[in-house]
Amino acid sequence: MTCAACQAHVQRALRKTPGVRDANVNLMTRQATVAYDPAAVAPQSLVEAVRRGGYEAELPGPDRDIVAEQEAQDREQLNQYRTLIRKTAFALSAGVLAMAVPMPWIHHSAAWRWSFLLLTAAVMGWPGRHFYSRAWTALRHGTSNMNTLVALGTGAAFVYSAAGTVGFVPEFYYEAVILIIALVLLGNTLEARARRQTSAALRSVLDLQPPRARLLGEDGGEERDVAVEDVRPGDQLLVRPGERIPVDGRLESGFSSVDESMLTGESMPVEKVAGAQVYGGTLNQMGSFRYRVTSVGAKSALARIVTILREAQGSRPPIPGL
Numbered sequence: 001m002t003c004a005a006c007q008a009h010v011q012r013a014l015r016k017t018p019g020v021r022d023a024n025v026n027l028m029t030r031q032a033t034v035a036y037d038p039a040a041v042a043p044q045s046l047v048e049a050v051r052r053g054g055y056e057a058e059l060p061g062p063d064r065d066i067v068a069e070q071e072a073q074d075r076e077q078l079n080q081y082r083t084l085i086r087k088t089a090f091a092l093s094a095g096v097l098a099m100a101v102p103m104p105w106i107h108h109s110a111a112w113r114w115s116f117l118l119l120t121a122a123v124m125g126w127p128g129r130h131f132y133s134r135a136w137t138a139l140r141h142g143t144s145n146m147n148t149l150v151a152l153g154t155g156a157a158f159v160y161s162a163a164g165t166v167g168f169v170p171e172f173y174y175e176a177v178i179l180i181i182a183l184v185l186l187g188n189t190l191e192a193r194a195r196r197q198t199s200a201a202l203r204s205v206l207d208l209q210p211p212r213a214r215l216l217g218e219d220g221g222e223e224r225d226v227a228v229e230d231v232r233p234g235d236q237l238l239v240r241p242g243e244r245i246p247v248d249g250r251l252e253s254g255f256s257s258v259d260e261s262m263l264t265g266e267s268m269p270v271e272k273v274a275g276a277q278v279y280g281g282t283l284n285q286m287g288s289f290r291y292r293v294t295s296v297g298a299k300s301a302l303a304r305i306v307t308i309l310r311e312a313q314g315s316r317p318p319i320p321g322l
Contacts, residue, residue: 208281254289
């Protein structure tokens with residue numbers, strides 16, 4: 001999905017499926033939340049409804065890790081943003097060059113006309129290629145979106161200008177084609193930047209979880225650093241003063257006070273003794289302690305916070321439906 005029209009199309013496709021009571025599609029997270037009757041429709045049928053509309057979809061896995069999913073989405077958004085910056089820079093540079101050449105030069109020089117044709121084709125073929133491929137996909141499924149408008153406008157101007165290059169018409173609109181693509185790409189780049197800024201709250205929550213954990217052997221003696229993704233329920237971990245707690249668990253030995261303000265908003269530290277629950281992402285302050293891991297991944301408190309934030313970003317107030 002690339003625009004609000006895509007979002008609305010997918011949402012309509014889901015809502016028209018028999019057995020679906022409501023569907024909400026989030027353009028930023030690329031996720032759909034569907035309320036449906038399991039006796040009337042299967043989840044795989046919802047996926048097929050989206051695919052028939054010209055978009056790809058898949059069901060979340062049973063062992064879905066919301067933290068890893070958010071990190072993957074952040075990486076994807078960053079890659080898209082960097083790609084858009086490169087494409088926009090190329091298209092804008094070509095647009096500046098096109099505007100700098102006086103129009104009489106183009107009218108009186110075949111070399112300039114063919115140079116502009118090749119330059120415009122290069123802009124359409126790399127920075128603007130996705131406009132045409134997505135417009136074609138939408139056309140095949142009997143719908144339209146923002147890409148359709150860009151493809152029609154620039155495509156018609158390019159064909160007309162190409163006819164002028166070979167002498168059939170006197171006008172040329174190569175600079176218009178280049179600048180339209182460049183300006184739309186600039187808008188896409190600003191939109192991608194805004195999406196990344198919107199995800200800043202989620203990234204700040206994810207940054208609370210340390211990347212490494214201090215794993216203890218079964219006898220409690222041997223210590224080794226492991227990636228937090230390799231920690232499993234039942235493992236015994238050691239946390240020292242000033243360190244963030246890697247994952248949720250229950251304290252087995254030691255004594256400390258933990259800053260749990262990221263969970264409760266309360267600035268006063270909470271004392272922890274044997275048997276107390278500790279949560280991943282909170283900050284250990286005073287003492288060292290050992291604890292037994294109880295939940296990781298999607299079942300952890302940190303993952304539930306991320307899930308709530310993602311749902312809040314994707315939810316819409318009921319007033320638009322009135």
